[in-house]
Amino acid sequence: MLVCIPHRIWAYLVFSYLTGEHIPDTPRHNGELPHEEGGVIFVDGVQLEVHPGSWRGPRKINRFVADIVSTGGHSLLNKQLLSPQVYQINVYKMHAALLLSLLPLALAAPAKRAAPAPLLKPRGAEQLLPNKYIVKFKEGTVSASVEDAVSILSAGADYNYGTVFRGFAGTMDDSALELLRAHPDVEFIEQDAVVSINExxxxxxxxxxxxxxxxxxxxxxxxxxxxxxxxxxxxxxxDTGVEDSHPDFEGRAFMLASFTSTNTDGNGHGTHVAGTIGSATYGVAKATTIFGVKVLEDSGFGTWAGVIAGMDFVASDYTSRECPNGAFANLSLGGGFSAAVNVAAANMVASGVFLGVAAGNNNDDAQYYSPASAPEACTVGATDSSDSRASYSNYGALVDIFAPGSDILSTWIGGGTNTISGTSMATPHIVGLAAYLAGLLGNRGASAMCDLIRDLATPDVLSGIPSGTVNLLAFNGNPSG
Structure with missing residues (x-):
């Protein structure tokens, strides 16, 4: 917004400040002639009071005028009567050149913003710093505008930024924070937080x-x-459910829903999978919260209709949970190709849920099986302790990653443990890894997390990998690894 200020008004101000007299033929505004009474200049009912020596220089005058202009409220600058608010400017008797230097500032004043700048908090921060904030300005903001904003802080800025972005950091009470959020050049403000080395x-x-x-x-x-x-x-x-009372889950496991004839894990498979994802002793992500959704009977069998019902439940349920770093689903199950299941998998990922699925135990191309053939899912093949593709593991272009799957020790029903094998055991290594990385780096999105896992993976160390299948073994990014 450009504020048009008649040159005769500026001439009047300069003349008045230098001589203490007003210019008789200065035009009227709202019917009132600018005039002086007892050393106080009145324009449109707004008084400009002169107290020589009480201000320390032009920077504070610049700041005050900028404040008036940015609010669009001073009648001298926008030719509208502001009532009953009164502004006072205490000034030195200054040179005309100094006063006229305020004109470019007024003309360049930005428009008043429609809504306050966003106030952000770092995701996953363990300790926010009270009254400490980082202010980021919009691209192209001039230095004068930044300096004006800094002057709002009673103690000034702790840090000033000018290369990675234009902005500053400092201590702000509620009043200063409100003023800065109203500043038209501020892009966002983020609360400061404690950071540390990764332990x-x-x-x-x-x-x-x-x-x-x-x-x-x-x-x-x-x-x-x-x-x-x-x-x-x-x-x-x-899966088959989760024994949420198992002591190795440390109270972090909850059996939520069943789409079968029972609501507990009478098989052990689901509890084993859950243990590899997040149990204290056997889990990849030892602080994740575990939710059981039973779609397979205790025999280990189920229907696609029941599986889709479970997937549908997860896609809806996670939105009401406290999952700031994301939701992750494990489907260590499979059957012949199903268009319906693959569509459900695609839409589950689109809803924001990371989906890890077993490639299958048929020593065959995963394209013939579901949900392994769903391109949107993260499809997992199995390896053994000698870094060979497990003899039973499916393969093919739709396999995204390999993970340990043979002779895997994990939790079991009855509060015990068991060692079993399969791509069902490889998949929770990946789902647990996705949750682990999200806790460390923040949730990057359901699709992007599988890409991140592939990027981190150890390449070309596996034997028995058919042509056209990735040779990537999962790795958690351990810097000393």
Whole structure:
């Protein structure tokens, strides 16, 4: 917005400040002639009071005039009567050139914004700093506007930024924060927070699968992981159910829904999968919250109709849960190709849920099976401890990643453990890894997380990989790995 100020008004101000007298033929505004009474200049009922020496220089005058212009409220600048508000400017008797230097500032004043600038909080921050904020300005903001904003802070800025972006950081009370959010050049304000080095820990004598995904080379039984461990994530196990009372879940597991004749895990498969995802001893993401959705009978069999019902439930349920770092679903099940299941998988991912699915145990191309053939899902093949593709694992262009799947030790029903094999055991390594990475790096989106896992993976170390199938083994990014 350009504010047009008649040159005769500027001449009047300069003359008055220098001589203490008004110009008789200055035009009237709203019927009132600009005039002086007892050392106070009145224009349109707004008074400009002169107290020489009480201000310390032109910067504060610039700031005051900029404040008036940015609000669009001063009658001298926009030729509208503002009542009953009164502004006072205490000034030195200054040179005319100094006063006239305010004209470009007034003419360049930005328009008043329609809504306050967004106030953000860092995602996953463990400790926010009270009254500490980072202010980011819009591209192209001039230095004078930034300086004007900084002058709102009683203690000034702690840091000024001019290269990575234009802005500053400092201490702000509610009043200063409100003023800055109203500033037309501010893009957003973010509350400051404590950061620290990533702290990694080691689980000794861990299951071989955990040791393998945290090292580039085979043979380690130490699981090295960052201590955030999937915090803030929700992991859904769409399977035979989950024994949520198992002590290794530490109270983080909940059986939510069943689409079968029973509502507990009478098989053990789902509890084993859940343990690899997030149990304290056997899990990849040891801080994730585990939700059980039963779609398979205790015999291990079910129907596509029931599976789709479970998928539909997850896509709806997670939106009401506290999952700031994302929702992740594991489908360690499969059958022949199903268009309906693949559509459900695609839409589940589109809804925001990361979906890890088993490639299948047929030693065949995954394209013939569902949900393994759903392109939107993250399809997982299995390996053994010698870094070979497991003899039973499906393969093909639709397989995204391989993970340990043979002889996997994990939780079992009755509060116990069991060692079993299959792409069903490889898949929770990937779903757990996705939750782990989201807790560490933030949720990057359901589709992007599979890409991230592929980017981190150890390439070309697996044997027995058919042509046209990726040679990628899952890795958690351990910097010492």
């Amino acid at each position: 990694y820990t080691t689980q000794s004598n861990a299951p071989w699968g955990l040791g393998r995904i945290s090292h580039r080379t085979p043979g380690s039984t130490d699981y090295v992981y960052e201590t955030s461990a999937g915090a803030g994530t929700c992991s859904y196990i769409v």
